[in-house]
Amino acid sequence: MKRILTATALVGMLVPVAAQAEYTFALVPKAMNNPFFDLARDGCYKAQEELADVTCEYIGPGEHTELEQIQIVQDLITKGVDGIAVAPSNAPAMAKVLKAAADAGIPVMTWDSDLLEEDKALRTTYVGTFNYDIGRHLAELVQGRHPDGGTICLQTGGAAAANHNERLLGAREQLAGEKLGDPPGTPLTGQGGWTEISGCPLITNDDGNVAVQGMTDILAANPDLTAFLSTGAFTQWFDNAYRQAAEPYKEKMANGEMTIVVADTLPMQLQQTKDGLGNGLVGQRPFEMGYKAMFILKDIAEGKAVEDPIYTGLDVCSNENIDSCVQ
Incomplete structure (x- = not known):
């Protein structure tokens, strides 16, 4: 059988x-x-x-x-x-x-x-x-375009996220050229020629909608801002929304008046940067x-x-x- x-x-x-x-x-x-x-x-x-x-x-x-x-x-x-x-x-x-x-x-x-x-x-x-280095390299990209300093807005993830706080410290210490304590460091008030504007750093809690809206609002309220630095890719996740937010500043980014740099190198971020809607990325693996x-x-x-x-x-x-x- x-x-x-x-x-x-x-x-x-x-x-x-x-x-x-x-x-x-x-x-x-x-x-x-x-x-x-x-x-x-x-x-x-x-x-x-x-x-x-x-x-x-x-x-x-x-x-x-x-x-x-x-x-x-x-x-x-x-x-x-x-x-x-x-x-x-x-x-x-x-x-x-x-x-x-x-x-x-x-x-x-x-x-x-x-x-x-x-x-x-x-x-x-x-x-x-090594999260400190993300912030440090992002700040180096900003310094390369604005050697005399200026005003900057930092955008970050969760307020209690250790990795983002380490990135903030790396960015601040690179721009300041001096030690600024434990993560996330203290806001810049002229050190190294850089000053953080009121209302920043922007806290996003890793929410892409919050991130792009925050950038939109801060750029509109501060037309003479020198640099916008984000410690996470959340700013650029939603491609259409980011493109709409960055497009009005494309000429200023091209001629060196303003700089946007963002952490990570996801595919949409690479294309945005190729299209002139950003000036630098520091990518993880x-x-x-x-x-x-x-x-x-x-x-x-x-x-x-x-x-x-x-x-x-x-x-x-x-x-x-x-x-x-x-x-």
């Missing part, structure tokens, strides 16, 4: 190897509606393809919500995943949650955004950008962050030593090298 396989049995035979993995590692972004984090997700899934015993669980808030991210990490700890890689939106608040992960013996690492210095013992390592996180968590879970921190590098782009700057 022939054996007849049911549909259920056939499905069971066809389950991909990754679904039978020994390890389930969570990659937690700040928000899942963010094209930057989409690239990290893709890197995570690429690692899953290469590691037969690892499943990448990519999960985070639908939108940038600090409380929701904290709840997701709490749920992952309760669930008992084998490791967590998190990009903290609120570093101090996330540290409180990660104490439970330590108690449960769950390996933890950070990526993109780190914990505060006093809480770093709660994670094994950080993989991502999010795909590499998500990819490496899975390998790092596996090493930690298996008791292997890992470096701390692990930096993924930057690409510095200007109008002059925009066609070749991304490595």
Whole structure:
């Protein structure tokens, strides 16, 4: 008598190897509606393809919500995943949650955004950008176009996001030519020839609509502004909205009267800069962050030593090298 396989049995035979993995590692972004984090997700899934015993669980808030991210990490700890890689939106608040992960013996690492210095013992390592250098390189692009200084507006993500505060400090210290304390540093009041205008820095909470509206309003209210510097790509995520906001200032950007520089090098940002709607980008490597996180968590879970921190590098782009700057 022939054996007849049911549909259920056939499905069971066809389950991909990754679904039978020994390890389930969570990659937690700040928000899942963010094209930057989409690239990290893709890197995570690429690692899953290469590691037969690892499943990448990519999960985070639908939108940038600090409380929701904290709840997701709490749920992952309760669930008992084998490791967590998190990009903290609120570093101090996330540290409180990660104490439970330590108690449960769950390996933890950070990526993109780190914990505060006093809480770093709660994670094994950080993989991502040396965030201070994003701000420093953005400021260098501004200084190259305005060596005598001027007025500037800084735009940032969450007020409690350690990575954005480090970028603000890097930008401010580069422009000032002096140390300005702990992140995010103190607003510029003439140091190095630069003064931050009233109403800045603009806080966006990684919301693209808030970011582009903030830039629109500040440029309209300050027609003689020398530079606008954003520590995140949120300003340029929504291509049509950004183009409409920047188009009135295209001539001023072309002749050197005004400068707009933004962090990251997502495809729409590169094209905007090529079209003269921006003057510089400093790009991170999010795909590499998500990819490496899975390998790092596996090493930690298996008791292997890992470096701390692990930096993924930057690409510095200007109008002059925009066609070749991304490595």
